[in-house]
Amino acid sequence: MLIAVPVALKAQTGEVKGRVTADTTGLSYASVTVSGTKLGTRADANGYFELKGIPSGSRSINFSSVTFKSKSVKLNIIDGQPQIINVNLKPLETKLNEVVVTGVSRATQLRKNPVPVAVLSKSTLERQVSTNIIESVVKGVPGVNAVTTGPNISKPFIRGLGYNRVLTLYDGIRQEGQQWGDEHGIEIDAYGLGRVEVVKGPASLTYGSDALAGVINMIPYIQSDSTGFRGDVTTEYHTNNGMAATSIGLNYSKNDWKYNLRGTYKMAHDYRNQNDGYVYNSGFRELNFTGIARADKKWGYTQIAATLYHNLQEIPDGSRDSLTRRFTKQVAENDDIKNRPLVSDEELRTYAIAPLHQNIRHYRVYSQSRFKVGKGSINALLGVQQNIRQEYTHPTALKQAALYIVLNTLNYEARYNLPVFAGIESTIGANGFYQTNRNKNATDFPIPDYNLFDIGTYIFAKKSWGKVDVSGGVRYDNRHIKWNDFYVGTDVQTGFGKQVQASTPNALLQFPEFDKNYTGISGSLGLTYNITERLLIKANVARGYRAPNITEIGSNGLDPGAHIVYLGNRTFKPEFSLQQDVGFIAYLRHMDIMAEFFNNNIDNYIYQARLTDANGNPVVIVEGNSTYQYQQSKARLYGAEFTLNLHPEGLKWLSFNNSLAYVRGINKNEALVQQSNGAAKYLPFIPPLHVRSQLRFKLDGEYGVFSKIYAGVEANIYSEQDKFYALDNTETYTPGYTLINLSAGTTIKTRTDKKCLELFLQADNLFDKVYQSNLNRLKYFEYYQSSPNGRLGIYNMGRNVSVKAIWHF
8 A cells, every 4th residue: 555655646636737937928938936845947948838847736837037037837637637828927137137039040039149138018018109110129229210191101220221211010010011102101001019139230240131121020919828818909089180099909828729809990081280270181091900929839829810001091282282381282173283272171180081182902821830840949931912002183083093002922941940059059940022013003103013022031149158148140041022114105095194005106114124133241240248137248250241222223113102303223233231339238236237339331332312403403304293213322320229228226216218320321422522512521311319218107006997197297308400402402400309299007907916007198299390401301291481480391290199098807
């Protein structure tokens, strides 16, 4: 009997497995232990763990990791029955051990990555109430700005570089939606995101072309810390443009499977400011659907997802009465811009979409998986997406699209994470995409029909020597782009342009055939020196590569939504950058200090410039529209970002957060600079010095049903921008300004201590400041040389009070 007892006890054991995450990212090497026993294990590099031999009965399973709050979960261990539990750990003050997945070959602690990376968590994104996701990123990451064409159209810029130089990812898949355009935003549902990671600096090593300035990876939220059915409803309202939004998310977890569904709808009428009143044709309607299914198994995981984006976006043109400055509207083709009828007050405040508008649709289906292979692993990604862009700008033919472009993209990636050898973690991989662009039944054709195939291969490695972490690699890229002769003519019935065959009488060859390969070698080498657990220095040198985009080499026509005729250059060479980064980071007891310096030299830099004739007068190819021609030269960008966050340990309810971002862009075309008497000295689209200071008060205790009460006041200070590309009035001087913002929020809990309702209140531009951002494209929407009030162009949004509520169930 005595011999049989241990055998019986041994048989009465159970098993627990699952995943430990930080926000929505796997927490590498987290500790998992069982209270009252010596049993324990560590999670793998992606946060997955498995613990066997747990005695039956009620047990406390403990989860912990350095710089994260520990968590204990009670389970009833049943003999012979495995149980699955997913736990999310919240970070402490320091974020140095936070795990990132962007710009690296596999999940990596932030402290071990020499490349500057900023992370915005789900809670941070929820607090930063904005009209679009890029504006939320701009508020949270120093050095990131946005070129805007109204409140819902923002394109990210990192350290003075944007458009196709900033690669936007959705869950690791490059976003392909005509990124070269000013007049439409990023086709991603902001409410469905669980995390945003921003790489500041060349990331060509892992992503190839278009990551020369950096990467913004938007990672969707997947419920991971509970089983069963969960959900949330988010509602939001903005007073300035009446933006109203509703988003419903449903999550279900069972055993190894997780399912997430989300639907979002938002709409807005025209926005307003004290100078322009309501800005005609700046409203929008947006619809999003997202579905994700994920399975976590012993062999790894697989995830499939689909998204749908549909945006009806009005197109402002800036036409107005010369004396009253009230907005006017186009009602006839080729009319007199200075004699249009006034827009009524009802039209300015209606939610109905104006006849002149864009119709943007984006569909995405993708799968990504990770398979364990011995002591290594293989990651595979495959996705397809379609972007449909229609612009309706014919007032007498409302159903006739002026622009109708369909962009189809197949994304692929495969990488092998080799077993660790001699302390070296290494990865070899290949990724790229195949793309086709087709013009449909339209009247304007700014770019040709083209086929593009892109592939790149790379090797990446990292190793630690005591306090020093070193990582780097090299990559080779090849991009082939081709199109056939593209002819246009005139429709005799409508008088509009149309695509025709070469044999058509009076056919015009708008895009002669083109066939070219672009190749590039990129790479990086960096190190992190861990002075102490909370103090470190980073340095990195990276060579970036970017092939010219389709408008830069192929454009030859009007983009009606931007009111610009673009002219490309078929002889352009790829851009190559050499950037040096040095950073100092300290997460101390009472404060956080970060200082990041960069210097970036770019060969073959491509930029837009207004086209003028021999007499210096603007070239007008299409009446009422500007003409821009792309230029190429050497360039240099340099600057720094500083962050100082004070959080006195004795005053846990108080924090004082400050940041400063500075960038200078120099045009190295010395001949042009001298010829223009210095007007071409600086690069276009360079943001001015930006200082942000926020005083925040937070009460950690509970006050009845209220908890996590906070309030804050923020000053956004932008200096004047007097260092701009002034040649041919491509850009103009921008005065400095200061915006004061207020914020507050709380969480309401039920008696069961479960989070039930989160409330957020925010007031942006509290004092209704009249201002123009240097990166506001509407600043140049002007048809007169002067105005009665001395102010030209369209101004940014005035005071906006927003309310958001998130109900969890």
